[in-house]
Amino acid sequence: MKIAVISDTHMPKMATGVPPALADGLRDVDLILHAGDWQTLAAVELFEQFAPLDGVAGNVDGEEIAARFGRQKVLTIGGYKIGLVHGDGKGKTTERRAAAAFAGEKLDLIIFGHSHVPYHEVLADGTVLFNPGSPTDKRRQAQFSYGLIEIGEGMRVRHEFYAEKK
Template sequence: MKMVVVSDTHLPKRKKGLPERLLDELKDAELIIHAGDWQTLDVYHQLRTYGRVEGVYGNVDDEEIIALLPSKKIVEAGGFRFGITHGHGKGKTTEKRAIEAFKGEKVDCIIFGHSHIPVKRYEGDILIFNPGSPTDKRKQKMFSFGVFTISDRITAEHIFFK
């Protein structure tokens, strides 16, 4: 199973549309996860043309997106449980807030956004993953998003591009 993971698209504020590099990966994705800061519901509808979309709202999303999506959720795919949250809030780091959001819940992976900083590491047995942003790299050298391959395990990679 192929899963594309994205966050912080901030459309149309940062770019006019989703980049071709991301659109190429979406063509054969079975599941698309967005970890918030869509900025517009048009992104949700565009992603849905490629496949099943699961996501959460972020701190810049409007009431229309907030009415459609939760602030955090757990999605089951390929026999694994993925916790999704944007990670915004007060105190602690974005990563620590994301991890804390799923404290006491059984998840195999926590996906978050907000910082625009790509992260892929393990906290015990839990994969901690921030895809970065495909449209607003901020101080990062490259734009990024994630591609997961799910079989008997989760293989996660960042796709970096200019």
């Protein structure tokens, strides 16, 4: 199983369509997970054209997106427990807020967004903490990014980077 992980698309403010490099990466995925800050339901509809979709709402998302996806969830995919949260809030770093959102739960992977900064850390308990970055709003990052999860004999999580969103 191949899963694309995206966050902080901020569409249509930061892009009116799916960037070509991201579209190429989405063509053969089985599922797309979005960690919030879609901005509009139009973004949801764009990504649904590629593959089944799940996600959470972020701090800039309206009630329609929050009602559809919720703000936090745990999914079991291919036998792995995956937490999904945007990561916004007060206090701590974005990474620590994301981990704290699932305190007391044994997860294999926690996916979060909010900072637009690609992040990949294996915590002391073995949980992978992962932020895909942003495919449309890299802010101060050198490149745009998204994530890929491959589940087969084990789970592999990695970033994909590209320079242009045109």
